[in-house]
Amino acid sequence: MTATLTPGTRSGGPRRWPLLGNLPAFARDPLAFFESLRDGYGDWVSWALGPQRNILVSRPEHAGELLGAVESTFRPTELGWAFRQLLGNGVVVATGDDWRRKRALVQPAVRPRQVRSYAATMVECADALAGGWRAGQRIDVHREMAGLTQRIAVRTLFGSDAAGREAPISTAMATAQRELGAEFRGLTLFLPPWVRTPGRRRMREAVAVLDREIEHVIREHEAASAAGAERDDLLSRLLAARDETGGPLSRKELRDESITLYIGGHETTSTTLTWAWQLLSGAPAARARLTEELDRVLGGRLPAYDDYARLPWTRQVVKEALRIYPPIWLISAVATEGASLGGRAVPAGTSVWTSPWSVHRDARWFPDPEAFRPERWDADAPHPVPEHAWFPFGGGPRACLGARFALVEAALVLAVLAQRFHLDSGSDRAGVFPGLTLQPTGPVLATLRAARPHDGGAR
Numbered sequence: 001m002t003a004t005l006t007p008g009t010r011s012g013g014p015r016r017w018p019l020l021g022n023l024p025a026f027a028r029d030p031l032a033f034f035e036s037l038r039d040g041y042g043d044w045v046s047w048a049l050g051p052q053r054n055i056l057v058s059r060p061e062h063a064g065e066l067l068g069a070v071e072s073t074f075r076p077t078e079l080g081w082a083f084r085q086l087l088g089n090g091v092v093v094a095t096g097d098d099w100r101r102k103r104a105l106v107q108p109a110v111r112p113r114q115v116r117s118y119a120a121t122m123v124e125c126a127d128a129l130a131g132g133w134r135a136g137q138r139i140d141v142h143r144e145m146a147g148l149t150q151r152i153a154v155r156t157l158f159g160s161d162a163a164g165r166e167a168p169i170s171t172a173m174a175t176a177q178r179e180l181g182a183e184f185r186g187l188t189l190f191l192p193p194w195v196r197t198p199g200r201r202r203m204r205e206a207v208a209v210l211d212r213e214i215e216h217v218i219r220e221h222e223a224a225s226a227a228g229a230e231r232d233d234l235l236s237r238l239l240a241a242r243d244e245t246g247g248p249l250s251r252k253e254l255r256d257e258s259i260t261l262y263i264g265g266h267e268t269t270s271t272t273l274t275w276a277w278q279l280l281s282g283a284p285a286a287r288a289r290l291t292e293e294l295d296r297v298l299g300g301r302l303p304a305y306d307d308y309a310r311l312p313w314t315r316q317v318v319k320e321a322l323r324i325y326p327p328i329w330l331i332s333a334v335a336t337e338g339a340s341l342g343g344r345a346v347p348a349g350t351s352v353w354t355s356p357w358s359v360h361r362d363a364r365w366f367p368d369p370e371a372f373r374p375e376r377w378d379a380d381a382p383h384p385v386p387e388h389a390w391f392p393f394g395g396g397p398r399a400c401l402g403a404r405f406a407l408v409e410a411a412l413v414l415a416v417l418a419q420r421f422h423l424d425s426g427s428d429r430a431g432v433f434p435g436l437t438l439q440p441t442g443p444v445l446a447t448l449r450a451a452r453p454h455d456g457g458a459r
């Protein structure tokens with residue numbers, strides 16, 4: 001392209017292409033683009049995506065203020081065709097009063113007290129996975145973690161007796177999630193709903209399977225509930241939920257929220273685990289401290305929910321993995337009339353973006369930011385982390401509903417597997433691909449080594 005670049009706005013920013021703005025650099029490598037904006041132009045940068053005016057904020061307090069103002073002076077960024085097709089009008093897609101009602105109905109199902117009852121399923125699934133592993137075996141860590149979190153998602157959502165429906169549900173969810181990611185990063189995001197593409201056809205087919213399967217599971221749950229059976233899966237809690245007028249979620253709403261919880265929780269948690277294993281593989285001292293903690297606290301038994309509080313180092317490993325590889329690497333919201341941020345007015349219609357990736361990798365808040373150091377999170381660490389500098393779960397009124405669920409799942413899965421195996425990636429390191437979540441660019445290969453060399457991974 002030979003078109004002349006025009007300077008950024010008066011508040012400073014990168015030069016823009018006519019019509020495209022900064023789309024080429026953003027599309028090529030959004031992670032590097034955000035870091036270059038922060039390093040080259042400061043904490044408040046104007047840039048453009050085609051005709052759309054954007055601001056990137058990189059200070060933790062601005063990120064916190066932005067997230068806190070969503071649903072008041074900012075509104076959530078509109079999600080495209082694929083999101084609405086798959087998630088319907090579930091809590092991630094809904095806005096305003098509709099969102100408030102749904103959030104209030106879904107929240108009780110993922111409270112810490114409820115997460116306690118899902119912990120046994122998490123541990124059981126991880127234990128079954130470890131039972132099939134052998135020392136010396138070569139595995140694709142990402143694939144293993146995706147399979148494991150899929151099983152956990154289906155069983156915690158629909159109950160252990162839904163295991164028979166796991167295959168069609170998981171396959172359709174995986175297809176839908178892939179197409180969602182492709183639409184999110186591709187030009188299809190800007191296509192009107194009536195345009196048909198092969199990806200959209202695959203999405204429609206996957207959604208049809210999900211609608212059929214979930215309808216069946218909901219009917220089974222309704223029948224069990226009518227017969228007075230007590231169940232403690234997520235869907236049963238959603239079925240029992242009542243809004244302030246005493247009304248339940250409709251069948252369509254139950255379908256939307258079930259898919260939302262699955263999509264919101266599965267890939268985010270599986271990639272967190274994948275990255276945690278890769279980081280641990282390159283950090284023998286952190287790994288040794290993990291093995292020591294697990295041996296001391298668990299003494300070879302399986303963990304339970306209450307152990308989550310007793311395993312601070314395991315929790316810090318998860319927290320540090322989420323810092324270096326935040327699965328949701330980008331959050332944005334659109335200014336409504338009268339919006340301001342950091343004391344500056346933001347014109348209505350402007351999209352304000354913040355990136356957990358670039359804030360988490362900023363040396364001002366995290367010295368030597370690319371180093372994996374779970375000890376940063378020690379209570380007496382020398383560099384306290386500023387508020388909002390770590391925000392993998394977003395913040396404010398639309399903060400992640402499943403944060404507790406995800407943190408407990410990641411820690412318990414690590415605790416079960418790391419007691420028995422060390423996942424040795426050698427010198428291989430997967431690169432990052434910023435899709436819908438922060439994915440590895442390819443397989444993450446590792447050789448299984450017994451955590452205690454004399455027992456071959458047995459428990």
Ligand code: HEM
Nearest residue numbers: 092264265268269327328392393394398400401402405406
């Ligand atoms: C490590 C795992 C996870 C990460 C990093 C993560 C991250 C996030 C983030 C950043 C948001 C806010 C997005 C925004 O403001 O635009 C969010 C929202 C949400 N997450 Fe998670 N999430 C994780 C796991 C889960 C799990 C396990 C569930 C369900 C069990 C879940 C359910 C949701 C829901 C329902 C919302 C929408 C909340 C609303 O809009 O009111 N997430 N998540």
